[in-house]
Amino acid sequence: MVKRLANFLKHSYLGLVLLFMYAPIAILILFSFTDSRTMSKWQGWSLGAYEKLFADGAVWVAVKNSVSIALISATVATIIGTFAAIGIYSMKKRRRMVIENITQLPMVNPDLVTGISFMLLFTAIGFTSGYLRMLIAHITFNLPYVIFSVMPRLRQSSNRLYEAALDLGCTPMKALTKVVIPDIMPGIISGFILAFTLSIDDFVISWFAAEGVQNISIYVYSIARRGIPSHINALSALMFVVVAALLVIVNLRSIKQEREAEAQANKLRSK
Amino acid sequence: MESNHLIELVNVTKEYSGEKALDNINLYIRNGEFLTLLGPSGCGKTTMLRIIAGFTMPTNGDVYLDGKRVNEVPPYKRRVNTVFQKYALFTHLNVFDNVAFGLKLKKVGKKEIQRRVESILELVNLKGYERRWIDQLSGGQQQRVAIARALVNDPEVLLLDEPLSALDKKLRKDMQVELKRMQQAVGITFVYVTHDQEEALTMSDTVVVMNEGKIQQIGTPQDIYNEPKNKFVAQFIGESNIIDGVMLQDYLVSFKGSAYQCVDTGFEPNEPVDVVIRPEDVDIVPLGSAPLTGVITDVVFMGVHYAITVNCNEFSLMVHTTDYVPVGEHVSVQILPDAIHVMKKPKTLDESEAIEATQEMKAIEEGMDAEEQ
Structure with a gap:
């Protein structure tokens, strides 16, 4: 009996894990292809939800806000964060450790606290532009994540690279742009992707920090109080497909790069 | 100042939080010579190289390059190039762009860059590797790229920081010969840092033996080997x-x-x-043909010779000879x-203690390195 259970788990464990992870999304995608008020009953195949989605102007304003804020905040946070990481990295050991910890504290701070403190700050200084309030909040909460993903790459990179650049005639600034930054580029890119994802995902901080501006999550939340209309299923399904496609492309690229590197290494070894 | 003194260090001292890494160094380096800084880890040789390159400023004293005081001149304004210990090649660039890096910064014309990179790659035996990426090269090839990248700028001085330490023994030997050939071909002054006495003796015109931040002896390889100035030099160079x-x-x-x-x-x-x-200067002879006598206590075959220990009553003598003598035999030793x-x-402390002290110094210097980073 125990043996049979063990055997069953051996063959199906991973399948079960994947099932738990993907079942909700599968249901969502399935129900985006039916036109029903409630999700309790299947009402037959239909593309009605998608038609409604493309006809709804308010959705697309929210999508535009989400995407533009994610792009701009990720870009700005990546630039500021990269230079901050380089600065922190070149500090003396003790100061570096203190500053590194201070910059990473906001990552564990509850979103609710961050959001409310933004609201209080913006109200106190009388800053009213909703879009800019959201943008500034997103740049700020993205910064620690960028520093966090650039730092390990800097640690891997050798100080000698910077010195080699100076040695060959670079001014310190040129050494940074021509040698150090290209060397830590993988860390910078992953920092950017992380920041973009966090920004497009955010609800709590945006909800409190911004006023009168809706991104996707705020929009969905505001209409979901009256039950989730089917075109939101369609929107969620589309978002999932886009993200999944991006993920597949990124992974395929890194697999291809790994294969090439391996082939080259083999070629070297056989020489 | 004499015109052929390309580099001059005058009373140079470098302290790291109170510890003297370099202690009142006076040294001049002649134009076109191959000079080696030799010493155990932590003796200050790398610090000296970094001071010449401009990465580190001396605490006291002056550095002259071509007769001009350069203490405050940053590395990118010195006509000095460095080959780093682990090469520090730019992995986001291919071989050509690595080598052309310095020339592009100096706004050298495209055709001129092409010509100079090609000729330097030929000098280091890497012709045809222009389009390769750095991680597609073996250790020895990366080494050559590092040398080419520095040499192509036509520096007044090439500084080499233990450049062969990451290579295996056979390759290291080949590169020693190669480096000497390159230096003679380009006629540029080489300042070479190593802890390997054999490397120093093979390649150098002048060897500077260092210990504990002080210069122990300056001389030709022959001088250093045959006429060591003190116990430290004698022990460090050869047996x-x-x-x-x-x-x-x-x-x-x-x-x-x-x-x-x-x-x-x-x-x-x-x-x-x-x-x-x-x-290798003493010989084992039949008993009675020399006044000093002893018993063979140990024989080790070393390839070319035997390392034989002779116990002469009060002391043991190490003898290198090509003739085999069995253990236990009574012999005479001819000196x-x-x-x-x-x-x-030595006037102050016993130098054998100094060798032990360098172990501590090494730990301190490694600590400093970590702090600098």
Whole structure:
């Protein structure tokens, strides 16, 4: 009996894990292809939800806000964060450790606290532009994540690279742009992707920090109080497909790069 | 200042939080010479190189390059290039762009860059590798790229920081010969840092032996090997028997109860001295044909020769010889006058303690490195 259970788990464990992870999304995608008020009953195949989605102007304003804020905040946070990481990295050991910890504290701070403190700050200084309030909040909460993903790459990179650049005639600034930054580029890119994802995902901080501006999550939340209309299923399904496609492309690229590197290494070894 | 002194260090001291990494160094380097800074880890040789390159500023003293004081001149304004220990090549660039890096910064014309990179790659035997990426090269090839990247800028001085330490023994030997060839081909002054005495002796015109931040001896490889100035140099360069002795008078030294003819002069009568006898300079002869006698206690085959230990009553003598002698045999040992080299005793601390002290220094310097980063 125990043996049979063990055997069953051996063959199906991973399948079960994947099932738990993907079942909700599968249901969502399935129900985006039916036109029903409630999700309790299947009402037959239909593309009605998608038609409604493309006809709804308010959705697309929210999508535009989400995407533009994610792009701009990720870009700005990546630039500021990269230079901050380089600065922190070149500090003396003790100061570096203190500053590194201070910059990473906001990552564990509850979103609710961050959001409310933004609201209080913006109200106190009388800053009213909703879009800019959201943008500034997103740049700020993205910064620690960028520093966090650039730092390990800097640690891997050798100080000698910077010195080699100076040695060959670079001014310190040129050494940074021509040698150090290209060397830590993988860390910078992953920092950017992380920041973009966090920004497009955010609800709590945006909800409190911004006023009168809706991104996707705020929009969905505001209409979901009256039950989730089917075109939101369609929107969620589309978002999932886009993200999944991006993920597949990124992974395929890194697999291809790994294969090439391996082939080259083999070629070297056989020489 | 004489015109052929390309680099001059005057009273240079470097302190790291109170510890002296360099202690009042005075050294000049002539134009076109191959000079090696040799010493154990933590002796200050790398610090000296970094001061010449401009990465580190001396705490006290002055550095002159081509007659001009350069203490405050940043590395990118010095006509000095460095080959780093782990090469520090730019992995986001291919071989050509790595080598062309310095020339592009100097706004050299495209055709000129092409020509110079090609000719330098030919010099380092990497013709045809222009489009390769750095991680597609072997260690030895990366080494050559690092040398080409520095040399192509036509520096006044090329600084090399233990460039061969990451290569295996066979490759290292080949590269020693290669480096010497390259230096002679381009005629540029090389300042080479190593802890490998064999490397230093093979390649250099001048060897500077360092320990504890001080220069122990400056000389040609022959001088350093045959006429070590003190016990530290004698022990660090090659194997040697070092015996306490007394200089009785010019050309006569006494140790272990007997007097020997020697070729050294200039000591006080009865001055205590260190006597150096290189193992390959003494010979084992049939019993009775020389005054010093002993018993063979150990024989090790070393390939070219045997390393034989002879116990001569009060002391053991290491002898290198191509003739096999069995353990237990009673023999005589012949020490001719020119096999004996007499050195002054160090004035302050015992130098064998100094060697132990360098271990501590090494730990301190590594700590500094970590802090700098």
